[in-house]
């Protein structure tokens with residue numbers, strides 16, 4: 001028997017103004033698209049903006065449904081559209097802004113497990129890391145330079 005430890009690395013930006021200008025722009029886009037969320041059941045709205053290597057940005061918000069599991073997270077809405085529209089352009093990074101519409105949350109909110117798996121799939125597909133920035137409605141921003149920090153022991157196609 002032996003014990004191992006797995007390290008994850010993150011960078012914390014105290015304020016949106018501390019971000020590189022192109023990332024600040026991406027976060028602003030995520031904030032804006034968050035307001036389009038169709039989240040009448042949870043009242044929890046998420047906005048995501050994806051920056052592609054070709055310079056395009058693709059935005060998405062969470063889309064809920066009366067049949068709850070039929071809804072889709074903002075990350076997947078945006079990533080699936082990005083890969084449908086520009087399947088040959090790599091994903092550089094994405095910005096996630098999330099929070100309940102009934103209270104102001106300043107704690108950074110990380111993507112759910114299912115979305116981590118989808119981000120991981122696209123990292124594998126493009127064979128290069130995807131930067132992930134996430135935050136609450138306001139406050140500090142957490143940056144990870146790859147999904148691996150959020151999804152150690154990932155499952156990928158090499159196991160199939």
Ligand code: THU
Nearest residue numbers: 042044046062073074111112115
């Ligand atoms: N949601 C996202 O859009 N992304 C996540 O990573 C976590 C959860 C959405 C799904 C649902 O519409 C609402 O937030 C509450 O779970």
